[in-house]
Amino acid sequence: MNWTRKDLTSIADLSAAEIRFILQHSSNFKTVGARDIKKVPALRGKTLVNLFVEPSTRTRISFELAAFRLSADVVNISASTSSLTKGETLKDTARNLEALLADIIVLRHSSAGAAQFLAERLNASVINAGDGAHEHPTQALLDTYTICEAKQRMDGDLRGLHVAIIGDIQFSRVARSNIHALTKLGAKVTLCGPPTLVPRSLESLGVTITHDIDSILGSVDVVNLLRIQHERQRKEYFPSLGEYTALFGLTKERARQLKSDCLIMHPGPINRGVEIDSDIADSGRSVILDQVTNGLAVRMAVLYLCASVPSA
Ligand code: CP
Secondary structure: OOOOOOOOOOOOOHHHHHHHHHHHHHHHHHHHHHHOOOOOOOOOOEEEEEEOOOOOOHHHHHHHHHHOOOOOOOEEEEEEHHHHHHHOOOOHHHHHHHHOOOOOOEEEEOOOOOHHHHHHOOOOOEEEEEEOOOOOOHHHHHHHHHHHHHHOOOOOOOOEEEEEEOOOOOHHHHHHHHHHHHHOOOOOEEEEEOOOOOHHHHHOOEEEOOOHHHHHHOOOOOEOOOEEEHHOOOOOOOOHHHHHHHHHHHHHHHHOOOOOOEEOOOOOOOOOOEEEEEEHOOOOOOOOHHHHHHHHHHHHHHHHHHOOOOOO
């Protein structure tokens, strides 16, 4: 297929064919990471700006390393050291970056729609690195890639696989992007968590919902645990963390219910002992660090594809 998007702002916008195209390219770029010299000249001469208005460890470093591996020049900007603190608007900041000849802007922002807002106004490619509770497209792509790899589904056909996403769905951009990616590729998706964080309205996304974690653990192929997004919640959605863990945490006892080949995933950062037992997070069935490694290849693919499309 012919890739035509200069921006990646959401998974909801993508077709199944486009998702599979990115996964195929990710597979090619993953081989670069296995070489002695982990670098290709694909983006030589291009400049990428990481504009992170919210904290990040994995995503920011992953985009930075991905850009280095593609031979791009990289500049990192955090909100606290930028003129955003002096009242400059996001649009003005981004237009100044473009005036400095940035070719790609990777944006993390607390407002849903921030990446799309810039994408519609800039000639530079805009990649959404997480916008509020809306979407985190590259996280979903790396999660999907990790499932495809572990389940030997590199054709991107996930029909017959059952994925449980457990935790704070309501405030999770990771959940939203994963739901779109997994359902487009044919997986069955079940959401599980407290009714306050997993409202029935999410069924409109083509998923099933349960509030009883023990009813699904024995039958799913993948569990993806999400942390409680305290930074996006304005009130308490459950009585205590202890009660949350008792009802929805992947404890050692609960992990015994899982099928022997069930993948255990988490996008990070982990709250050990809350949504997942610490030993389970580090166990052989956990692919949490594989997700991080795969993120590099997926982000190389996304940067390569989007940067290759001229602005309209
Ligand atoms: N998964 C994820 O987005 O992690 P960071 O917040 O560390 O980037």
